[in-house]
Amino acid sequence: MLTAVDVRSKVPExxxxxxxxxxxxxxxxxxxxxxxxxxxHGPLFRAKMGPGSLLVVAHPRDLRVVLHEQAKxxxxxxxxxxxxxxxxxxxxxxxxxxxxxxxxxxQPAFNRGHVALLADKMAAVCERRLADVPLGATIDVHRFFTxxxxxxxxxxxxxxxxxxxxxRLDEAFVExxxxxxxxxxLPVKIPIEWPLPSNTRFRNAVATIDTVVxxxxxxxxxxxxxGDLLDALLDARxxxxxxxxxxxxxxxxxxxxxFAGHETTANMLTWAWVELSSHPEWxxxxxxxxxxxxxxxxxxxxxxxxxxxxxxxxxxxxxxHPPAWIFARQRLEPFALRDYDVRAKEVxxxxxYVTHRLEEYWPNPDVxxxxxxxxxxxxxxxxxREIHYLPFGSGPHxxxxxxxxxxxxxxxxxxxxxxxxxxxxxxxxxxxxxxSTLTAANTRARVEAW
Ligand code: HEM
Numbered sequence: 001m002l003t004a005v006d007v008r009s010k011v012p013e014x015x016x017x018x019x020x021x022x023x024x025x026x027x028x029x030x031x032x033x034x035x036x037x038x039x040x041h042g043p044l045f046r047a048k049m050g051p052g053s054l055l056v057v058a059h060p061r062d063l064r065v066v067l068h069e070q071a072k073x074x075x076x077x078x079x080x081x082x083x084x085x086x087x088x089x090x091x092x093x094x095x096x097x098x099x100x101x102x103x104x105x106x107q108p109a110f111n112r113g114h115v116a117l118l119a120d121k122m123a124a125v126c127e128r129r130l131a132d133v134p135l136g137a138t139i140d141v142h143r144f145f146t147x148x149x150x151x152x153x154x155x156x157x158x159x160x161x162x163x164x165x166x167x168r169l170d171e172a173f174v175e176x177x178x179x180x181x182x183x184x185x186l187p188v189k190i191p192i193e194w195p196l197p198s199n200t201r202f203r204n205a206v207a208t209i210d211t212v213v214x215x216x217x218x219x220x221x222x223x224x225x226x227g228d229l230l231d232a233l234l235d236a237r238x239x240x241x242x243x244x245x246x247x248x249x250x251x252x253x254x255x256x257x258x259f260a261g262h263e264t265t266a267n268m269l270t271w272a273w274v275e276l277s278s279h280p281e282w283x284x285x286x287x288x289x290x291x292x293x294x295x296x297x298x299x300x301x302x303x304x305x306x307x308x309x310x311x312x313x314x315x316x317x318x319x320x321h322p323p324a325w326i327f328a329r330q331r332l333e334p335f336a337l338r339d340y341d342v343r344a345k346e347v348x349x350x351x352x353y354v355t356h357r358l359e360e361y362w363p364n365p366d367v368x369x370x371x372x373x374x375x376x377x378x379x380x381x382x383x384x385r386e387i388h389y390l391p392f393g394s395g396p397h398x399x400x401x402x403x404x405x406x407x408x409x410x411x412x413x414x415x416x417x418x419x420x421x422x423x424x425x426x427x428x429x430x431x432x433x434x435x436s437t438l439t440a441a442n443t444r445a446r447v448e449a450w
Contacts, residue, residue, distance in 0.1 A: 011055065011340045012041035013048065021048030026185040030434050031325055031353045034058075038354045044338070047349075050187020054347050055337075058354035060361070060387045062337060066329055066348060067395035068385060073335070079328035079347050082183055083436065085192055086176050086206050088248065090256030091400065102253060103400070105236040105245075109157070109229040110400045115407050116301035118156040122408050123298035125151045126415035133447050135420050141443040144422075145269040145412075146170070149262035152408055157257055159226035160216050169212055175205035177263060180436035213254045229257065257401075263437050264323040265405045269412055270440050272317035275368040277424035277445065282370055286310050287450055290417035299414030304407050305379060312370035312378040314409045318391035320368060323437040325353040327393065352390050353438070361388035381406070420447045 014037050016022035025033040026049070034056055037045060043058035057063060066074055075095040080087075087093050091102055108114060129148045133139050147170070154162050162169055179202045183190065192199055216230070225231050233253055236245050245253075276283040289309040290299070304311075329348045334341065342348075357365040362372070373380070381402045383394030392399035399405070416422065424430065424445040431441045 012045040013053070014041070014045060015048045019050070020187060021050055021053070023049055023185055023187050027182075029432070030185065031432060031438065034326075034349075034351055035354050035357060038351075038358075043351075043354055043358060044340075049185060052187075052347075054349045055342060056349050056351055056354070057337070058351040058358070060355065063350060063355065063387045063390065063394065064385060065337065066350065067387065067390075067393070067397075071395045071397075074329040074331050074348070076328065077330040077332070077345065079330055081189075083176075083180050085203070086209070087256050087259065088252030090252040092256060092260060092397075099397075101238075102249070105232065106229065106253065106400060109232050110404055112403055115404050118404070119299070119301040119304075119407060119411060121156050122152050122411045123300075123415065125155055126412050127298065130415055130419045135447050135449055137447045139422070139445060139447060141273050141422050141424060141445045142266065142270045142440050145266040146173075146262065148412065149266040149269070149408065150258075152265075153258055153261045154216075156404075157229040157261065158216050158220075158254070159228045159230070160219060162212060162216075165212050168208055172205035172208040173259070173263070175201050176209070176259070177435040177437070177439075179205075181434045184434075209255055209258070210251065213251060213258065217250065217254070230254070259436075261401050261404070263435075263439070264401075265408055267321070267323035267437050267439050268314060268318055268405065268409055270443060271321035271323075272313055272409070272413075273422045273445065274424055274427055274430045274440060274443065275317055275320070276313065277422070278427040279368055282309075282313055282368075283421055284450075286313050286413060287417045287421070290414050294414060294418075296418070299411045301407065303414070304410045307410060308374055308378040309370065310410050310413050311406070312373035313413070314406060315373040315378060315380065315382075315389075315391075316368055316370040318382075319356045319362070319389060320366075321432070321438055321440075322352040322356060322391045323439075324391070324393065324399075325434075325438040326351050355388055355390065358388065417450075421450055422446075423448045 014022055017024065022033065037047070038056065038058055044062055045056050047054050047056055057066060076093055080093045084093060089098065091099065091106065094102065125148060129144070129151065133144065154160055179198065190196070192202070220230055220234065233245055233250050237243065286309050289307055293303055293306060326349050329350065330345050332344055334344045336342065356362065359365050380389065382389035382391055383398050387394050392402040422445045424443055429442045433439050433441045
């Protein structure tokens with residue numbers, strides 16, 4: 001490999017190829033590249049990217065500084081500009097007082113008590129989706145779970161349905177996700193206004209998503225209240241002015257929940273079945289546990305905390321294949337991390353994918369072994385102060401939908417335990433693909449009897 005480490009710089013620096021830096025490797029296989037370099041130089045290093053650089057941060061002690069101890073000093077800033085045309089100023093893209101106000105408005109819809117009330121709807125979606133894939137059917141696992149998770153979000157958070165718009169909506173989500181994945185590491189920013197085919201496709205996809213979301217809002221304004229997230233946003237009033245949420249902010253939060261809430265969960269379930277396909281002993285243990293608790297009924301909210309094996313399988317899939325494999329922060333003024341100088345606005349690339357495979361914390365890190373969570377805590381959502389497990393992030397911005405996602409995952413596994421297993425024909429041919437999250441390709445599988 002052409003990597004050269006600059007011994008003069010204090011933080012190890014991976015320079016890559018002249019002019020481009022590490023861009024070709026990030027584009028070819030970002031997770032693999034970062035892991036390789038972290039194993040070679042340690043989990044804090046700088047990667048040259050064209051004329052600039054990224055500071056890769058993956059050691060728990062550094063993550064604690066950025067996400068907890070000095071969290072207030074770090075912002076998402078311009079690291080999220082690429083997806084701003086889609087998500088506007090939604091929660092994952094905002095900072096400071098505006099973020100706090102929006103987070104407080106939305107939090108109740110995601111609290112455990114409220115998520116428990118949504119379990120029946122989640123189970124109904126799972127049963128309906130599985131009815132379309134009888135034993136013997138061949139399916140694309142990633143696509144199957146993407147549709148399932150999309151319906152769960154629409155039916156639980158917006159109490160609505162997108163059955164009539166589903167195809168163009170799915171195409172739009174695939175487009176925006178691929179756009180984010182392909183542009184994130186280009187050495188130069190391509191303005192979204194330029195008349196390029198990929199820009200046009202992206203803008204059209206955003207317009208499609210906007211149309212669907214605004215028709216959901218219109219139906220609600222004309223209809224009855226449902227007590228869901230959409231109502232919470234419509235009812236929110238500014239404590240000082242008494243004003244309702246501005247239409248553009250409402251739009252941003254709804255598109256955010258739609259987007260952030262389904263692709264990630266779909267990837268968790270997809271990767272779990274990639275691993276279960278080559279570890280049938282864990283598939284069997286999980287199924288036995290689920291069937292012993294609920295032989296002839298869907299999983300209900302109170303069951304979720306009584307299923308350690310199922311929870312451990314999901315945790316281990318999230319460890320090896322965290323859907324949010326990277327996220328970013330920056331600081332507006334220069335600062336020091338350990339003893340190293342960091343420039344103002346340098347992008348800090350926080351990388352759970354690397355953290356989750358540090359040998360110091362995870363023996364045999366590349367091996368799928370849910371036993372490690374059974375022995376520690378199969379119900380952890382991660383992100384505590386000892387941050388070596390952070391699939392949902394950590395600190396004030398920790399994923400608002402973490403418990404929602406796990407509940408959905410366990411309920412989906414319960415439905416499959418009574419229906420059939422998803423056997424991916426050649427798990428070794430499954431490829432990681434970096435879209436806006438870490439997703440999987442080549443996931444064709446047969447629905448088989450247990
Ligand atoms: C397995 C599924 C999921 C994973 C792996 C995941 C991962 C993450 C991560 C790592 C963050 C932190 C980003 C940062 O600190 O910059 C985050 C934030 C967020 N997630 Fe999730 N997420 C999942 C499911 C969901 C669901 C189901 C929803 C909503 C229904 C959701 C909505 C959000 C929102 C709104 C934020 C921003 C929170 C804030 O900044 O206050 N996520 N997620």
